[in-house]
Amino acid sequence: MTQPRREVLQKLTPVLTKRWLSPDAWKIGTYERLDGYAALRKALDVHPDDLIQLIKDSGLRGRGGAGFPTGLKWGFIPQGDGKPHYLVINADEGEPGTCKDLPLMTYDPHSLIEGAIIASYAIRANRAFIYIRGEAVHAARRLRNAVEEAKAKGYLGTNILGSGFDLELVVHSGAGAYICGEETALLDSLEGFRGQPRLRPPFPAVAGLYASPTVVNNVGTIASVPYIVLGGPDWWKSMGTEKSSGPMIYSLSGRIANPGQYECGLGITLRELIELAGGMKPGHNLKFWTPGGSSTPLLTAEHIDTPMDFEGVAAAGSILGTTAMQIFSDQDCPVYSTWRWLEFYHHESCGKCTPCREGNYWMVRTYRRILSGEGTYKDLDTLQDTADNIFGRSFCGLGDGAATPVMSTLKFFRQDYLDYIEGRTAPRLSAKALVGAH
Known part of the structure; x- marks a missing residue:
């Protein structure tokens, strides 16, 4: 393990x-001692429209993947509509x-609650989920528990x-369906329906939860x-x-x-992040990585100096996404990794649209054939x-997320596929994997 340089630590x-890392960080007493709810007191003295302008001026962009300007999204909520x-x-x-949101909610839940109260005040919402x-x-x-403390x-x-x-403020536990991370499927799930994406328009800002104006934020x-x-x-x-302001949890x-989790200003490079993390494991050299989770196009070791902000990652041909950076080495197989994803x-897949439902089924079968040593050109x-045929044609982004690692590994690591097909790489799966790809 290597020690990061001072300029990188900074x-x-x-x-x-x-x-x-504060003792009892999740309790309201600790939160209040460390400036907790001071922002709420300040915000309640400001007109809601001025709060929205403040967020616009900050340049805050969504931390859930798309990077849409937050203040602009809040400003879409119609006022005086009676809903x-x-x-x-x-x-x-x-x-x-x-794995950035889960530790935040576990160790500092009151920061999320305080932010929810301020955001609700800004958009004139009296109920939040x-x-x-x-x-x-x-x-x-x-x-x-934090909600009850805040009420008290x-x-x-x-x-x-x-x-x-x-x-x-209501904390609602879902049923474990990944599709409910898509904002309109989430809204359907909250309403008690099966979590499936909605046709847009109308967008949630006009007709979201219970057909009323809704802001969905990460x-x-x-x-x-x-x-x-x-x-x-x-x-x-x-x-x-300049265009990607503030810190980000990588x-x-x-x-x-x-x-x-490493929190740094947007624009830090992968090389610097790996240095902060003590370097690669002994005997491993960087081969490929995901900048924003498995649904974003893979990048290679050649992209190690890419600025990790919305514009820099896009210029490299990928998406910043959730900044879930999975680091793979020369001892990892991109073909096998893509199959697992x-x-x-x-x-x-929720099965609502044909490209995602059928496309994923057939791609899984094809990967199993290649990894079993039965693949062809x-x-x-x-x-x-x-x-x-999946990318850009499925009902929501889940289909795109499945297609992108396939397209990027075929682009950057075609030889790894050929090694399986031509017998230079031993099969990773048995012939039983070809039976019943359900």
Whole structure:
């Protein structure tokens, strides 16, 4: 393990993670001692429209993958329409490799709650929901306890801190379906229906939860709000880059010495992040990696100096996504890794649209054939053609997420496929894997 240089260590910017190691960080007493709910008191003295402008001025962009400007999204909510408004926080973190929201909710739940109250006040919502993965039992328990603590202190409920603003915050556990991470499927699930994506338009800002104006934001996005209110837009923009402002929690896993969460300003490079994580494991050299989870196109060792912000990753041909950076070495097989991801997407497909439902089924069968030593050159054309027909043609982004690792490994690591087909690489699966690809 190598020690990071001082100039690289200085790139760590603990903002959202600054309380994680504090004793009893999840309790309201600790949170209040460390400036907790000070931003709420300040926000309640400001007009809601001015709060939205503050978030716009900060340049905060969504931390859930798309990077859409948060203040702009809040501004889409129509005012004076006579309908109830809702805030929904997407805490359904379920993509392989993604692990930034769960520790935030576990160790600092009050930052999410405070951000939810401020955001609800800004969009004039009197009811908010945190939709969390059903498997995240411990984090959900922490959140529910934190909600009760906030109610007892007058931060939630009626007439919050004497402001006349009322808010009910509900923590809702899903049933473990990955598709419910898609915002409209999440809304259907909240309403008690099967979680499947909706046709858009109308968009949630016009007709979301219960056909009313709704803002759907990621955990990291909402948890950033109190810090912006306290520190101001200029302080927030002092971190990150001109178009990608603020810090980001990068989740590093795989063949590195110290996997974990590293919070740095947007724009740090993978080389620097690996150095912060103690370097690659002994005997391993970087071969490929995901910049934003398994649903983003793979990048290679040649992209190690790519700025990890929305523009830099896009210029390299991928997506920043959830900043779930899975690091693979020269001892890992890109063909086998892609098959494992496809098994996940095939299992989690809701089945609503034909490209995703049928395409994933056939790609899984094709990968099993290649990895069993039964592959042919035609299989590579089949994979490329199937991925091309899924990408951009499925009802939601899950289909695109399944197709991108296939397309990127065929682009960068075609030789690895040929090694299986031509017998230079021993089969990874037995012939039994070809039977019943369900």
